[in-house]
Amino acid sequence: EAGVVQSPRYKIIEKKQPVAFWCNPISGHNTLYWYLQNLGQGPELLIRYENEEAVDDSQLPKDRFSAERLKGVDSTLKIQPAELGDSAVYLCASSSNNNEQFFGPGTRLTVL
């Protein structure tokens, strides 16, 4: 069974540019999570989807961050415009009703 797929794995952009990350969850997993992991820190939840619905986006900085999960499968997280402080690893995870979250390898973003 394929795991959670994320792309790109690495991205380098200049500040004020837009950037997008893509996540393909494990087949059949209805819940999808986006986490932000700063260097030397644990992951922090940005947004959680149940199928197509964002059920917890309280930690998502909505002035520059947006996310979507059309058709309740793949998801895209966007930052526009990016700031220096956005440099981090962006992790995607998915789960089904058995509670365990499976994580993808992450996208490492560097903003110059």
Add this chain to the structure above:
Amino acid sequence: AQSVTQLGSHVSVSEGALVLLRCNYSSSVPPYLFWYVQYPNQGLQLLLKYTTGATLVKGINGFEAEFKKSETSFHLTKPSAHMSDAAEYFCAVSYSGGSNYKLTFGKGTLLTVNP
């Protein structure tokens, strides 16, 4: 608010020695507790979890953890370290008993294993 404290951002052991990674949580209600491992440039992998029942939980790769309510702790141990155990370890807590949950992670402990 729930929180997790991992004592020691970096732990170094010799191969074959005991591994002990510490985790304490703050909670006013019974928590669900997890340990995840993260190898370089990879996502997090679940090692073990405590939800209810037996307080000593066994996980993959020979790791185990014991939930001690009186000490609000969930320390991770392994009797004999192997070189392949070198990675970063995260303790996490959740309070949801539903089908999905929100995890709050500690800051992580980097484990190095010396030959």
